Amino acid sequence: MATDLRRGGPRPGRWRVRGAPYAFLLPAVALFALFFALPIGYALYLSLRKVEVKGLGLGSGARQEVWAGLSNYTAALSDSELLSSALRVLGYGAIVVPSMLGLALVLALMLDAERTRLGGFSRLAIFLPYAVPGVIAALMWGFLYLPDVSPFHYLLDRAGLPAPDLLDGGPLYVALANIALWGGTGFNMIVIYTSLRSIPVEIYEAARLDGASQLQTALRIKIPIVAPSLVLTFFFSIIATLQVFSEPTTLKPLTNSLSTTWSPLMKVYQDAFVKNDIYSAAATSVVIAVITLVLSFGFLKTVGSRSNRGETQ
Protein backbone atom coordinates (compact mmCIF):
# COMPACT_ATOMS: atom_id res chain seq x y z
CA MET A 1 0.00 0.00 0.00
CA ALA A 2 2.89 2.33 0.79
CA THR A 3 4.38 1.93 -2.69
CA ASP A 4 1.00 2.66 -4.19
CA LEU A 5 0.91 5.89 -2.31
CA ARG A 6 4.33 6.93 -3.46
CA ARG A 7 3.43 6.20 -7.04
CA GLY A 8 0.43 8.48 -6.70
CA GLY A 9 2.53 10.94 -4.74
CA PRO A 10 2.77 13.86 -7.18
CA ARG A 11 -0.99 14.35 -7.14
CA PRO A 12 -1.89 16.02 -3.86
CA GLY A 13 -5.49 14.73 -3.82
CA ARG A 14 -4.45 11.06 -3.95
CA TRP A 15 -4.17 10.48 -0.26
CA ARG A 16 -7.42 12.24 0.39
CA VAL A 17 -9.20 9.98 -2.10
CA ARG A 18 -7.69 6.89 -0.50
CA GLY A 19 -8.52 7.96 3.00
CA ALA A 20 -12.00 9.20 2.19
CA PRO A 21 -13.91 5.89 2.32
CA TYR A 22 -12.43 5.13 5.74
CA ALA A 23 -13.41 8.58 6.97
CA PHE A 24 -16.94 8.12 5.61
CA LEU A 25 -17.20 4.76 7.34
CA LEU A 26 -15.77 5.98 10.63
CA PRO A 27 -19.12 6.75 12.36
CA ALA A 28 -20.55 3.35 11.41
CA VAL A 29 -17.43 1.51 12.51
CA ALA A 30 -17.26 3.42 15.80
CA LEU A 31 -20.92 2.67 16.53
CA PHE A 32 -20.40 -0.96 15.58
CA ALA A 33 -17.45 -1.25 17.93
CA LEU A 34 -19.29 0.40 20.82
CA PHE A 35 -22.76 -1.07 20.50
CA PHE A 36 -22.22 -4.41 18.73
CA ALA A 37 -18.68 -5.70 19.17
CA LEU A 38 -18.10 -4.50 22.72
CA PRO A 39 -21.39 -5.89 24.13
CA ILE A 40 -20.83 -9.22 22.38
CA GLY A 41 -17.31 -9.40 23.78
CA TYR A 42 -18.62 -8.49 27.20
CA ALA A 43 -21.31 -11.16 27.00
CA LEU A 44 -18.65 -13.75 26.06
CA TYR A 45 -16.54 -12.63 29.02
CA LEU A 46 -19.46 -12.75 31.45
CA SER A 47 -20.48 -16.18 30.23
CA LEU A 48 -17.16 -17.51 31.49
CA ARG A 49 -17.49 -15.90 34.93
CA LYS A 50 -19.50 -16.60 38.04
CA VAL A 51 -19.94 -15.25 41.54
CA GLU A 52 -18.45 -17.15 44.41
CA VAL A 53 -19.92 -16.57 47.82
CA LYS A 54 -17.64 -16.90 50.83
CA GLY A 55 -18.95 -17.74 54.26
CA LEU A 56 -22.41 -16.33 54.80
CA GLY A 57 -22.12 -13.95 51.86
CA LEU A 58 -22.19 -10.93 54.12
CA GLY A 59 -19.84 -7.98 54.10
CA SER A 60 -17.67 -6.63 51.32
CA GLY A 61 -15.50 -9.15 49.54
CA ALA A 62 -17.76 -12.01 50.48
CA ARG A 63 -19.15 -12.11 46.97
CA GLN A 64 -16.38 -12.42 44.47
CA GLU A 65 -16.42 -12.78 40.69
CA VAL A 66 -14.23 -15.64 39.54
CA TRP A 67 -13.55 -17.58 36.35
CA ALA A 68 -16.15 -20.27 35.83
CA GLY A 69 -14.75 -22.13 32.84
CA LEU A 70 -17.55 -23.60 30.80
CA SER A 71 -19.81 -24.37 33.76
CA ASN A 72 -22.37 -21.72 32.72
CA TYR A 73 -22.56 -23.35 29.30
CA THR A 74 -23.03 -26.88 30.60
CA ALA A 75 -25.70 -25.53 32.93
CA ALA A 76 -27.46 -23.71 30.08
CA LEU A 77 -27.33 -26.67 27.73
CA SER A 78 -28.71 -29.07 30.32
CA ASP A 79 -31.40 -26.62 31.47
CA SER A 80 -34.72 -28.29 30.76
CA GLU A 81 -36.56 -24.96 30.95
CA LEU A 82 -34.43 -23.54 28.13
CA LEU A 83 -35.04 -26.65 26.06
CA SER A 84 -38.78 -26.49 26.52
CA SER A 85 -38.86 -22.79 25.68
CA ALA A 86 -36.93 -23.59 22.49
CA LEU A 87 -39.45 -26.33 21.67
CA ARG A 88 -42.35 -23.93 22.27
CA VAL A 89 -40.82 -21.41 19.89
CA LEU A 90 -40.21 -24.13 17.30
CA GLY A 91 -43.86 -25.12 17.52
CA TYR A 92 -44.88 -21.51 17.20
CA GLY A 93 -42.54 -21.02 14.24
CA ALA A 94 -43.89 -24.14 12.54
CA ILE A 95 -47.28 -22.40 12.47
CA VAL A 96 -46.13 -18.86 11.71
CA VAL A 97 -43.57 -19.26 8.96
CA PRO A 98 -45.42 -21.52 6.48
CA SER A 99 -48.78 -19.82 6.94
CA MET A 100 -47.34 -16.31 6.71
CA LEU A 101 -45.25 -16.98 3.61
CA GLY A 102 -47.98 -19.05 1.96
CA LEU A 103 -50.51 -16.30 2.53
CA ALA A 104 -48.05 -13.60 1.41
CA LEU A 105 -47.32 -15.51 -1.79
CA VAL A 106 -50.98 -16.14 -2.60
CA LEU A 107 -51.90 -12.51 -1.95
CA ALA A 108 -48.96 -11.23 -4.02
CA LEU A 109 -50.01 -13.47 -6.93
CA MET A 110 -53.58 -12.21 -6.61
CA LEU A 111 -52.38 -8.61 -6.63
CA ASP A 112 -50.40 -9.39 -9.75
CA ALA A 113 -53.28 -11.22 -11.47
CA GLU A 114 -54.97 -9.54 -14.40
CA ARG A 115 -58.24 -7.67 -14.00
CA THR A 116 -58.11 -7.56 -10.19
CA ARG A 117 -60.12 -4.66 -8.77
CA LEU A 118 -59.40 -2.54 -5.69
CA GLY A 119 -55.85 -3.89 -5.70
CA GLY A 120 -54.41 -0.59 -4.46
CA PHE A 121 -56.74 -0.46 -1.47
CA SER A 122 -56.16 -4.09 -0.53
CA ARG A 123 -52.42 -3.79 -0.89
CA LEU A 124 -52.34 -0.78 1.42
CA ALA A 125 -54.70 -2.35 3.99
CA ILE A 126 -52.69 -5.58 4.12
CA PHE A 127 -49.41 -3.69 4.45
CA LEU A 128 -50.83 -1.41 7.17
CA PRO A 129 -50.08 -3.69 10.18
CA TYR A 130 -46.40 -3.16 9.41
CA ALA A 131 -46.82 0.33 10.86
CA VAL A 132 -48.34 -0.99 14.09
CA PRO A 133 -45.88 -1.74 16.91
CA GLY A 134 -45.76 -5.39 17.95
CA VAL A 135 -46.75 -4.46 21.49
CA ILE A 136 -49.87 -2.65 20.31
CA ALA A 137 -50.73 -5.45 17.87
CA ALA A 138 -50.47 -7.98 20.70
CA LEU A 139 -52.53 -5.71 22.92
CA MET A 140 -55.33 -5.30 20.35
CA TRP A 141 -55.49 -9.01 19.51
CA GLY A 142 -55.20 -9.82 23.20
CA PHE A 143 -58.44 -7.96 23.86
CA LEU A 144 -60.05 -9.60 20.84
CA TYR A 145 -59.18 -12.97 22.42
CA LEU A 146 -60.53 -12.06 25.88
CA PRO A 147 -63.85 -13.89 26.34
CA ASP A 148 -65.54 -10.81 27.86
CA VAL A 149 -64.64 -8.54 24.95
CA SER A 150 -64.16 -10.85 21.98
CA PRO A 151 -66.65 -10.61 19.11
CA PHE A 152 -65.93 -14.26 18.25
CA HIS A 153 -66.97 -15.37 21.72
CA TYR A 154 -70.04 -13.17 21.49
CA LEU A 155 -71.11 -14.63 18.17
CA LEU A 156 -70.37 -18.22 19.16
CA ASP A 157 -72.26 -17.65 22.38
CA ARG A 158 -75.26 -16.33 20.49
CA ALA A 159 -75.14 -19.35 18.21
CA GLY A 160 -75.08 -21.56 21.28
CA LEU A 161 -71.67 -22.99 20.46
CA PRO A 162 -68.82 -23.51 22.91
CA ALA A 163 -65.96 -21.05 22.42
CA PRO A 164 -62.37 -22.22 22.69
CA ASP A 165 -60.17 -20.49 25.21
CA LEU A 166 -57.70 -18.79 22.91
CA LEU A 167 -55.36 -17.88 25.74
CA ASP A 168 -54.60 -21.39 26.93
CA GLY A 169 -53.06 -24.66 25.76
CA GLY A 170 -52.84 -25.41 22.04
CA PRO A 171 -55.00 -22.48 20.91
CA LEU A 172 -52.54 -20.14 22.62
CA TYR A 173 -49.97 -21.04 19.96
CA VAL A 174 -52.49 -20.24 17.26
CA ALA A 175 -53.38 -16.99 19.02
CA LEU A 176 -49.74 -15.93 19.18
CA ALA A 177 -49.06 -17.09 15.63
CA ASN A 178 -52.03 -15.07 14.44
CA ILE A 179 -50.47 -11.88 15.82
CA ALA A 180 -47.25 -12.55 13.92
CA LEU A 181 -49.21 -13.50 10.81
CA TRP A 182 -51.21 -10.29 11.02
CA GLY A 183 -48.12 -8.15 11.47
CA GLY A 184 -45.81 -9.80 8.96
CA THR A 185 -47.85 -10.97 5.97
CA GLY A 186 -48.14 -7.53 4.36
CA PHE A 187 -44.43 -6.83 4.39
CA ASN A 188 -43.59 -10.19 2.86
CA MET A 189 -46.39 -9.79 0.34
CA ILE A 190 -44.89 -6.49 -0.83
CA VAL A 191 -41.43 -8.00 -1.18
CA ILE A 192 -42.79 -10.87 -3.29
CA TYR A 193 -45.10 -8.57 -5.25
CA THR A 194 -42.23 -6.23 -6.08
CA SER A 195 -40.22 -9.03 -7.58
CA LEU A 196 -43.31 -10.27 -9.47
CA ARG A 197 -43.56 -6.83 -11.03
CA SER A 198 -40.00 -7.04 -12.30
CA ILE A 199 -40.80 -10.03 -14.52
CA PRO A 200 -40.61 -8.88 -18.18
CA VAL A 201 -44.01 -8.71 -19.92
CA GLU A 202 -42.73 -10.68 -22.93
CA ILE A 203 -42.64 -13.83 -20.83
CA TYR A 204 -46.38 -13.56 -20.20
CA GLU A 205 -47.05 -12.86 -23.87
CA ALA A 206 -45.20 -16.02 -24.77
CA ALA A 207 -47.11 -18.01 -22.15
CA ARG A 208 -50.41 -16.65 -23.43
CA LEU A 209 -49.55 -17.58 -27.00
CA ASP A 210 -48.86 -21.09 -25.76
CA GLY A 211 -52.37 -21.08 -24.30
CA ALA A 212 -51.39 -21.08 -20.63
CA SER A 213 -54.15 -20.15 -18.15
CA GLN A 214 -53.58 -17.59 -15.39
CA LEU A 215 -53.21 -20.37 -12.85
CA GLN A 216 -50.68 -22.19 -15.01
CA THR A 217 -48.76 -18.96 -15.54
CA ALA A 218 -48.69 -18.43 -11.78
CA LEU A 219 -47.54 -21.95 -10.98
CA ARG A 220 -45.11 -22.54 -13.82
CA ILE A 221 -43.66 -19.10 -14.43
CA LYS A 222 -44.25 -16.66 -11.61
CA ILE A 223 -43.49 -18.84 -8.58
CA PRO A 224 -40.18 -20.21 -9.99
CA ILE A 225 -39.06 -16.70 -10.93
CA VAL A 226 -39.80 -15.20 -7.49
CA ALA A 227 -38.29 -18.18 -5.67
CA PRO A 228 -35.22 -16.12 -4.61
CA SER A 229 -37.41 -13.56 -2.82
CA LEU A 230 -39.30 -16.40 -1.18
CA VAL A 231 -36.00 -17.72 0.11
CA LEU A 232 -35.13 -14.27 1.45
CA THR A 233 -38.47 -13.78 3.18
CA PHE A 234 -38.27 -17.33 4.58
CA PHE A 235 -34.87 -16.57 6.02
CA PHE A 236 -35.93 -13.32 7.68
CA SER A 237 -39.12 -14.90 9.02
CA ILE A 238 -37.18 -17.70 10.68
CA ILE A 239 -34.83 -15.21 12.33
CA ALA A 240 -37.73 -13.07 13.53
CA THR A 241 -39.52 -16.15 14.88
CA LEU A 242 -36.54 -17.30 16.92
CA GLN A 243 -36.40 -13.85 18.48
CA VAL A 244 -40.05 -13.57 19.50
CA PHE A 245 -40.27 -11.55 22.69
CA SER A 246 -42.59 -8.56 22.79
CA GLU A 247 -45.83 -10.31 21.73
CA PRO A 248 -45.82 -13.03 24.41
CA THR A 249 -44.54 -10.51 26.95
CA THR A 250 -47.45 -8.20 26.17
CA LEU A 251 -50.04 -10.98 26.28
CA LYS A 252 -48.75 -12.23 29.62
CA PRO A 253 -50.89 -9.92 31.78
CA LEU A 254 -54.01 -11.31 30.08
CA THR A 255 -53.39 -14.98 30.76
CA ASN A 256 -51.82 -17.28 33.29
CA SER A 257 -50.73 -19.78 30.67
CA LEU A 258 -47.78 -17.74 29.44
CA SER A 259 -44.82 -18.35 31.69
CA THR A 260 -42.11 -15.77 32.18
CA THR A 261 -39.80 -18.12 30.30
CA TRP A 262 -42.13 -18.90 27.39
CA SER A 263 -39.56 -18.08 24.70
CA PRO A 264 -35.76 -18.43 24.97
CA LEU A 265 -35.27 -14.65 24.88
CA MET A 266 -37.80 -14.23 27.68
CA LYS A 267 -35.75 -16.69 29.68
CA VAL A 268 -32.59 -14.64 29.06
CA TYR A 269 -34.41 -11.56 30.31
CA GLN A 270 -35.73 -13.43 33.31
CA ASP A 271 -32.29 -14.78 34.24
CA ALA A 272 -30.57 -11.43 33.79
CA PHE A 273 -32.98 -9.06 35.47
CA VAL A 274 -35.30 -11.02 37.72
CA LYS A 275 -32.91 -13.67 39.02
CA ASN A 276 -29.98 -11.24 38.68
CA ASP A 277 -27.82 -14.03 37.32
CA ILE A 278 -26.16 -12.16 34.46
CA TYR A 279 -23.58 -14.91 34.03
CA SER A 280 -25.94 -17.68 33.09
CA ALA A 281 -28.03 -15.19 31.08
CA ALA A 282 -24.86 -14.33 29.14
CA ALA A 283 -24.12 -18.01 28.51
CA THR A 284 -27.68 -18.63 27.32
CA SER A 285 -27.42 -15.56 25.05
CA VAL A 286 -24.23 -16.85 23.51
CA VAL A 287 -25.81 -20.27 22.90
CA ILE A 288 -28.80 -18.65 21.16
CA ALA A 289 -26.55 -16.35 19.12
CA VAL A 290 -24.36 -19.26 17.98
CA ILE A 291 -27.39 -21.32 16.97
CA THR A 292 -28.81 -18.33 15.04
CA LEU A 293 -25.53 -17.67 13.26
CA VAL A 294 -24.94 -21.33 12.39
CA LEU A 295 -28.48 -21.61 11.03
CA SER A 296 -28.10 -18.37 9.06
CA PHE A 297 -24.77 -19.14 7.49
CA GLY A 298 -25.68 -22.75 6.82
CA PHE A 299 -28.84 -21.58 5.14
CA LEU A 300 -27.20 -18.83 3.10
CA LYS A 301 -24.48 -21.23 2.01
CA THR A 302 -26.96 -23.87 0.86
CA VAL A 303 -28.94 -21.28 -1.05
CA GLY A 304 -25.79 -19.71 -2.50
CA SER A 305 -24.37 -22.98 -3.79
CA ARG A 306 -27.73 -23.94 -5.24
CA SER A 307 -28.16 -20.66 -7.16
CA ASN A 308 -24.57 -20.92 -8.44
CA ARG A 309 -25.36 -24.35 -9.80
CA GLY A 310 -28.43 -22.88 -11.45
CA GLU A 311 -26.34 -20.24 -13.19
CA THR A 312 -23.87 -22.67 -14.64
CA GLN A 313 -26.57 -24.80 -16.18
Added chain:
Amino acid sequence: MTAPATRRIAWVPTVALLVGALYCLLPVAWVVVAATKSGRELFSTFTFLPGTGFTDNVADLSAYRDGVYWRWMLNSLFYAGFGALLSTAVSALSGYALAVYRFRGRETLFNVLLAGVLMPPVILAVPQYLLMAKADMADSYLSVLLPLILSPYGVYLARIYAAAAVPPDVVEAGRMDGGGEWRIFRSVALPMMVPGLVTVFLFQFVAVWNNFLLPYIMLGDDQKFPVTLGLYTLLQQGSNTPALYTLVITGALLAVLPLIALFLVIQRFWSLDLLSGAVKS
Protein backbone atom coordinates in the same frame (compact mmCIF):
# COMPACT_ATOMS: atom_id res chain seq x y z
CA MET B 1 -58.32 -11.95 -26.45
CA THR B 2 -61.55 -10.00 -27.01
CA ALA B 3 -62.19 -6.60 -25.52
CA PRO B 4 -65.11 -7.51 -23.20
CA ALA B 5 -63.06 -10.30 -21.68
CA THR B 6 -60.30 -7.92 -20.59
CA ARG B 7 -62.82 -5.65 -18.93
CA ARG B 8 -64.34 -8.49 -16.93
CA ILE B 9 -63.47 -8.38 -13.25
CA ALA B 10 -61.45 -11.29 -11.91
CA TRP B 11 -63.61 -12.10 -8.90
CA VAL B 12 -61.50 -14.71 -7.15
CA PRO B 13 -58.41 -12.55 -6.61
CA THR B 14 -60.47 -9.43 -5.93
CA VAL B 15 -62.54 -11.09 -3.23
CA ALA B 16 -59.55 -12.91 -1.73
CA LEU B 17 -57.66 -9.64 -1.45
CA LEU B 18 -60.63 -7.89 0.13
CA VAL B 19 -60.92 -10.66 2.72
CA GLY B 20 -57.21 -10.19 3.45
CA ALA B 21 -57.74 -6.44 3.76
CA LEU B 22 -60.67 -6.95 6.16
CA TYR B 23 -58.60 -9.28 8.31
CA CYS B 24 -55.85 -6.67 8.52
CA LEU B 25 -58.27 -3.84 9.28
CA LEU B 26 -60.25 -5.82 11.90
CA PRO B 27 -58.12 -5.05 14.98
CA VAL B 28 -57.74 -1.43 13.92
CA ALA B 29 -61.51 -1.13 13.48
CA TRP B 30 -61.96 -2.77 16.87
CA VAL B 31 -59.62 -0.36 18.63
CA VAL B 32 -61.43 2.59 17.01
CA VAL B 33 -64.80 1.34 18.28
CA ALA B 34 -63.52 0.20 21.67
CA ALA B 35 -61.96 3.60 22.34
CA THR B 36 -65.44 5.10 22.25
CA LYS B 37 -66.71 2.84 25.03
CA SER B 38 -66.82 3.65 28.68
CA GLY B 39 -65.37 1.14 31.10
CA ARG B 40 -68.74 -0.48 31.74
CA GLU B 41 -69.72 -0.62 28.06
CA LEU B 42 -66.45 -2.32 27.16
CA PHE B 43 -67.38 -5.54 28.90
CA SER B 44 -71.13 -5.44 28.42
CA THR B 45 -71.99 -4.36 24.87
CA PHE B 46 -71.31 -6.11 21.57
CA THR B 47 -67.74 -5.63 20.43
CA PHE B 48 -68.44 -3.53 17.36
CA LEU B 49 -71.22 -1.42 18.88
CA PRO B 50 -69.90 2.12 19.33
CA GLY B 51 -70.03 3.50 22.86
CA THR B 52 -70.52 6.95 24.27
CA GLY B 53 -67.34 7.65 26.16
CA PHE B 54 -64.67 8.65 23.64
CA THR B 55 -64.12 12.22 24.85
CA ASP B 56 -64.21 11.06 28.47
CA ASN B 57 -61.66 8.38 27.67
CA VAL B 58 -59.31 10.87 26.05
CA ALA B 59 -59.76 13.26 28.96
CA ASP B 60 -59.10 10.45 31.46
CA LEU B 61 -56.05 9.36 29.55
CA SER B 62 -54.70 12.91 29.39
CA ALA B 63 -55.32 13.35 33.09
CA TYR B 64 -53.73 10.04 34.04
CA ARG B 65 -50.71 10.82 36.24
CA ASP B 66 -50.48 14.45 35.05
CA GLY B 67 -50.55 13.63 31.37
CA VAL B 68 -47.73 11.10 31.37
CA TYR B 69 -49.24 9.55 28.24
CA TRP B 70 -48.49 12.62 26.12
CA ARG B 71 -45.01 12.66 27.49
CA TRP B 72 -44.60 9.06 26.26
CA MET B 73 -45.81 10.12 22.83
CA LEU B 74 -43.31 12.99 22.73
CA ASN B 75 -40.56 10.62 23.87
CA SER B 76 -41.45 8.19 21.08
CA LEU B 77 -41.38 11.03 18.59
CA PHE B 78 -37.97 12.05 19.86
CA TYR B 79 -36.48 8.53 19.84
CA ALA B 80 -37.92 7.69 16.43
CA GLY B 81 -37.44 11.06 14.73
CA PHE B 82 -34.01 11.93 16.01
CA GLY B 83 -32.81 8.32 15.97
CA ALA B 84 -33.94 7.80 12.39
CA LEU B 85 -32.31 11.06 11.31
CA LEU B 86 -28.94 10.10 12.79
CA SER B 87 -29.33 6.59 11.47
CA THR B 88 -30.00 7.86 7.96
CA ALA B 89 -26.94 10.11 8.11
CA VAL B 90 -24.69 7.23 9.18
CA SER B 91 -26.24 4.92 6.58
CA ALA B 92 -25.81 7.52 3.82
CA LEU B 93 -22.11 8.04 4.62
CA SER B 94 -21.33 4.32 4.82
CA GLY B 95 -23.54 3.29 1.91
CA TYR B 96 -21.93 5.93 -0.30
CA ALA B 97 -18.41 4.91 0.71
CA LEU B 98 -19.14 1.22 0.13
CA ALA B 99 -20.77 1.82 -3.26
CA VAL B 100 -18.48 4.42 -4.80
CA TYR B 101 -14.96 3.64 -3.58
CA ARG B 102 -12.85 0.57 -4.14
CA PHE B 103 -10.64 0.07 -1.12
CA ARG B 104 -8.96 -2.59 0.88
CA GLY B 105 -11.28 -4.38 3.27
CA ARG B 106 -14.46 -3.11 1.63
CA GLU B 107 -16.34 -6.39 1.46
CA THR B 108 -15.09 -7.50 4.87
CA LEU B 109 -16.31 -4.28 6.44
CA PHE B 110 -19.64 -4.56 4.69
CA ASN B 111 -20.14 -8.16 5.78
CA VAL B 112 -19.18 -7.40 9.36
CA LEU B 113 -21.66 -4.51 9.48
CA LEU B 114 -24.37 -6.72 7.96
CA ALA B 115 -23.74 -9.53 10.43
CA GLY B 116 -25.30 -7.19 12.98
CA VAL B 117 -28.72 -8.00 11.45
CA LEU B 118 -28.38 -11.59 12.55
CA MET B 119 -27.68 -10.78 16.19
CA PRO B 120 -30.79 -11.36 18.25
CA PRO B 121 -31.53 -8.00 19.91
CA VAL B 122 -31.79 -9.42 23.41
CA ILE B 123 -28.30 -10.86 23.11
CA LEU B 124 -27.09 -7.33 22.47
CA ALA B 125 -29.45 -5.52 24.78
CA VAL B 126 -28.49 -7.31 28.00
CA PRO B 127 -24.74 -6.59 27.75
CA GLN B 128 -25.52 -3.15 26.31
CA TYR B 129 -27.49 -2.43 29.45
CA LEU B 130 -24.74 -3.72 31.73
CA LEU B 131 -22.15 -1.60 29.90
CA MET B 132 -24.42 1.45 29.99
CA ALA B 133 -24.86 0.91 33.71
CA LYS B 134 -21.09 0.81 34.14
CA ALA B 135 -20.82 4.10 32.21
CA ASP B 136 -23.55 5.49 34.46
CA MET B 137 -25.75 5.99 31.41
CA ALA B 138 -28.48 3.39 31.97
CA ASP B 139 -32.00 4.77 32.31
CA SER B 140 -31.20 7.80 30.16
CA TYR B 141 -32.49 9.05 26.80
CA LEU B 142 -29.11 8.33 25.26
CA SER B 143 -29.19 4.70 26.38
CA VAL B 144 -32.17 4.10 24.09
CA LEU B 145 -31.07 6.43 21.31
CA LEU B 146 -27.43 5.48 20.77
CA PRO B 147 -27.61 1.69 20.28
CA LEU B 148 -30.22 2.11 17.54
CA ILE B 149 -28.30 4.57 15.36
CA LEU B 150 -26.32 1.98 13.45
CA SER B 151 -28.80 0.04 11.37
CA PRO B 152 -27.18 -2.74 9.31
CA TYR B 153 -30.25 -2.84 7.12
CA GLY B 154 -30.04 0.93 6.55
CA VAL B 155 -26.38 0.67 5.51
CA TYR B 156 -27.31 -2.14 3.15
CA LEU B 157 -30.18 -0.18 1.56
CA ALA B 158 -28.07 2.97 1.24
CA ARG B 159 -25.30 1.02 -0.46
CA ILE B 160 -27.64 -0.54 -3.00
CA TYR B 161 -29.28 2.78 -3.67
CA ALA B 162 -26.01 4.71 -3.99
CA ALA B 163 -24.64 2.07 -6.39
CA ALA B 164 -27.72 2.49 -8.58
CA ALA B 165 -28.22 6.26 -8.31
CA VAL B 166 -24.71 7.73 -8.26
CA PRO B 167 -22.86 7.10 -11.56
CA PRO B 168 -19.06 6.75 -11.13
CA ASP B 169 -18.34 9.27 -13.91
CA VAL B 170 -20.24 11.96 -12.02
CA VAL B 171 -17.94 11.45 -9.03
CA GLU B 172 -14.92 11.42 -11.34
CA ALA B 173 -16.09 14.62 -13.03
CA GLY B 174 -16.38 16.25 -9.62
CA ARG B 175 -12.76 15.32 -8.91
CA MET B 176 -11.64 16.75 -12.26
CA ASP B 177 -13.28 20.01 -11.25
CA GLY B 178 -11.10 19.95 -8.17
CA GLY B 179 -13.85 19.19 -5.69
CA GLY B 180 -12.84 17.55 -2.42
CA GLU B 181 -14.29 14.14 -1.56
CA TRP B 182 -16.57 15.60 1.08
CA ARG B 183 -17.84 18.33 -1.28
CA ILE B 184 -18.56 15.78 -3.99
CA PHE B 185 -20.54 13.71 -1.52
CA ARG B 186 -22.37 16.71 -0.06
CA SER B 187 -23.35 18.55 -3.22
CA VAL B 188 -23.30 15.93 -5.97
CA ALA B 189 -24.02 12.47 -4.57
CA LEU B 190 -26.27 13.27 -1.62
CA PRO B 191 -29.02 14.94 -3.68
CA MET B 192 -29.04 11.91 -5.99
CA MET B 193 -29.46 9.59 -3.00
CA VAL B 194 -32.40 11.44 -1.45
CA PRO B 195 -35.23 9.11 -2.57
CA GLY B 196 -33.36 6.08 -1.22
CA LEU B 197 -32.54 7.89 2.01
CA VAL B 198 -36.21 8.76 2.53
CA THR B 199 -36.88 5.02 2.51
CA VAL B 200 -34.08 4.42 5.01
CA PHE B 201 -35.44 7.18 7.26
CA LEU B 202 -39.00 5.86 7.20
CA PHE B 203 -37.89 2.29 7.69
CA GLN B 204 -35.79 3.28 10.67
CA PHE B 205 -38.50 5.58 12.07
CA VAL B 206 -40.96 2.69 12.10
CA ALA B 207 -38.33 0.35 13.54
CA VAL B 208 -37.50 2.68 16.44
CA TRP B 209 -41.12 3.66 17.09
CA ASN B 210 -42.06 -0.02 17.25
CA ASN B 211 -39.08 -1.01 19.37
CA PHE B 212 -40.01 -2.38 22.75
CA LEU B 213 -37.15 -4.53 23.93
CA LEU B 214 -34.40 -1.93 24.25
CA PRO B 215 -36.39 0.65 26.27
CA TYR B 216 -37.89 -2.23 28.28
CA ILE B 217 -34.41 -3.26 29.35
CA MET B 218 -32.76 0.17 29.57
CA LEU B 219 -35.36 2.36 31.25
CA GLY B 220 -36.76 2.41 34.75
CA ASP B 221 -38.03 5.97 34.99
CA ASP B 222 -41.42 6.13 33.30
CA GLN B 223 -40.92 9.80 32.40
CA LYS B 224 -38.50 8.60 29.72
CA PHE B 225 -40.66 5.75 28.39
CA PRO B 226 -41.67 5.57 24.75
CA VAL B 227 -45.36 4.98 24.18
CA THR B 228 -45.00 1.22 23.52
CA LEU B 229 -43.42 0.66 26.92
CA GLY B 230 -45.83 3.04 28.61
CA LEU B 231 -48.86 1.20 27.26
CA TYR B 232 -47.33 -2.11 28.26
CA THR B 233 -46.95 -0.99 31.88
CA LEU B 234 -50.52 0.34 31.81
CA LEU B 235 -51.79 -3.02 30.54
CA GLN B 236 -49.84 -4.79 33.24
CA GLN B 237 -51.47 -2.69 35.94
CA GLY B 238 -54.79 -3.19 34.18
CA SER B 239 -54.83 -6.87 35.10
CA ASN B 240 -55.40 -5.73 38.69
CA THR B 241 -57.57 -2.71 37.95
CA PRO B 242 -59.70 -3.30 34.84
CA ALA B 243 -60.65 0.41 34.85
CA LEU B 244 -57.28 1.02 33.24
CA TYR B 245 -58.25 -1.11 30.23
CA THR B 246 -60.18 1.72 28.62
CA LEU B 247 -57.12 3.93 29.04
CA VAL B 248 -54.92 1.28 27.44
CA ILE B 249 -57.29 0.95 24.49
CA THR B 250 -57.66 4.69 23.96
CA GLY B 251 -53.90 5.05 24.30
CA ALA B 252 -53.33 2.30 21.73
CA LEU B 253 -55.61 4.05 19.26
CA LEU B 254 -53.94 7.43 19.71
CA ALA B 255 -50.51 5.82 19.38
CA VAL B 256 -51.39 4.01 16.18
CA LEU B 257 -53.17 6.88 14.43
CA PRO B 258 -50.15 9.14 13.75
CA LEU B 259 -48.20 6.23 12.38
CA ILE B 260 -51.03 5.13 10.11
CA ALA B 261 -51.54 8.71 8.93
CA LEU B 262 -47.83 9.08 8.24
CA PHE B 263 -47.93 5.79 6.45
CA LEU B 264 -50.82 6.75 4.18
CA VAL B 265 -49.23 10.05 3.25
CA ILE B 266 -45.80 8.75 2.52
CA GLN B 267 -46.43 5.30 1.07
CA ARG B 268 -46.17 6.86 -2.38
CA PHE B 269 -42.58 7.84 -1.70
CA TRP B 270 -41.43 4.48 -0.48
CA SER B 271 -39.14 2.81 -2.92
CA LEU B 272 -40.18 -0.65 -1.86
CA ASP B 273 -38.33 -2.07 -4.85
CA LEU B 274 -35.31 -1.54 -2.67
CA LEU B 275 -36.49 -4.13 -0.21
CA SER B 276 -36.18 -6.92 -2.74
CA GLY B 277 -33.03 -5.40 -4.21
CA ALA B 278 -31.00 -8.12 -2.58
CA VAL B 279 -32.44 -10.63 -4.95
CA LYS B 280 -31.55 -8.79 -8.09
CA SER B 281 -28.06 -7.61 -7.27
